[in-house]
Amino acid sequence: MITGSIVALVTPMIPSGLEIDWDSLKGLVEWHIQQGTNAIVAVGTTGESPTLDVQEHMATIAAIVEDSAGRVPVIAGTGANCTKEAIEWTHRAQESGADACLLVAPYYNKPTQEGLYLHHKAIAESVDIPQILYNVPGRTACDMLPSTVCRLAEIENIIGIKDATGDLGRARELIETCPPEFAVYSGDDSTAVELILMGGHGNVSVTANVAPRLMADMCRLALAGVTDEARDINKFLSLVHDAMFVESNPIPVKWAVAEMGLMKHGIRLPLTELSHELKAQVSKALTLAGLLN
Template identity: 45%
Template sequence: MSEPLFRGVLPALVTPFRDGAFDEPAFVRLVERQIAGGVHGLVPVGTTGETATLSHDEHRRVVELCVKTAAGRVPVVAGAGSNATEEAIELVRHAKAVGADAALVVTPYYNRPSQEGLYAHYRAINDAVQLPVIIYNVPSRTSVDISNDTLARLARLPNMVGVKDATGDLPRASFQRLMCGEDWVMLSGDDPSALGYMAHGGHGCISVTANVAPEPCAAFYNDALAGRWQGALAGQDRLIRLHKALFADASPAPTKFALAHLGLCSEETRLPIVPCSEAARKEVLAAMRDAGVI
């Protein structure tokens, strides 16, 4: 088995705003900081990027700027999900057109398709665009859970290459690895349980915490990928409070507060997300100290 292109830690990048608009200089600074910190890839316009409140033009611009700034130094996995299949196809087409290395496509939310509907959704994307797709399973947000049986069917399609699993269900990972084959890319979408996910055969994580602490996150995944489990456990202990604190209020408000505290961007969010509470701020600052970020 060759080493997968998508492995290690890939930050789910925030989309910085200033006075209501996409702050392009701040975004470039954030991307450069991530690459300098040793991350293994970048994920623009995911959930943490407040994609739900971006216009289509903003969405496309964030992807374009991420690809341009990365300049081939690390792979870019562009968020491209929608609960309308045709819209998802258009977003995947755009990701390919501007040079992204893959698309991250969430299971359709709100309309709650059946397993057969989920298969048909991803099959349509597979057939329409020649670009690797990572399937994003986050039932806590979408109200639909794509089963391992459906993923095993999708794994046989040429452009369906892996999963971002934000369920926190670790035994599922072992079954999925056996069912989907050795070339199936398995990325966690849940920072706190990623150590266990890696032990179950995962290849990495699309991470919120890496926004704030790229170097410690990269070191953690380098240890886990190399089987240095004592080092990985030490990294987990360093980061676990920060993993928790960044969800002490509606995401990504705590993450943007942390980045603002570091002087990297504004903490501005878009409604219905509001700046995080005073209690959350205190928790974030304490966790940043524990992680050695401040």
């Protein structure tokens, strides 16, 4: 089972945003491994999956698999609002050597709970790779209810869920009602430590892009039940958690990673660089956490 701090990795780009910066991507993967990140999500929301074309999407997954060289698990983002497309992308991620796939609930077309069940069931039955559900209703306009998650948890290769609702009551229900071997991951940095302390398995993190060592330590301590120390790290990072969402993700985190000198400033339309008036706020949060000089 994949546990701990799982970075939702940004996709570095050249300043125009028109091309991926492969050298910086390689550097980021190496940095995360050295900093103790437990697993990498390739081309999730934070990796700008909505605006990468299919060739770029698959090439990025393959590059991260190659660069990580089996040292940490790679979870490929392969969700789509078209079931046929999601199956194809999941097949291709498996062929690239990904260890698991992260499948966002279909967005925009707003399927019913039965539609969500049949969508994920079809993907799981078509591709024999471990699959993690991803519920983020604030982006998809579609909420996968715990009862649907528990039905899907009975399918052998659906191994967990990233719950990005930030609702700890929802998280507790998932942990208590799904099978014990089904992993529940936080998708909300601010509440991740509490989710893990109540029995969750880790955190798919935006903040880990800028504070990988601290997030890995926080998750490790929470998984070990070292409550006070885990909460202390979370409190220390609270301003960073907030700063990463002052504008739509991944706008703030990409700006922050570039300011730390780990890649160039580059983001793809329709997203734009962080607004000038918010840069001081993000910079202050990073500086107070010792992440930026």
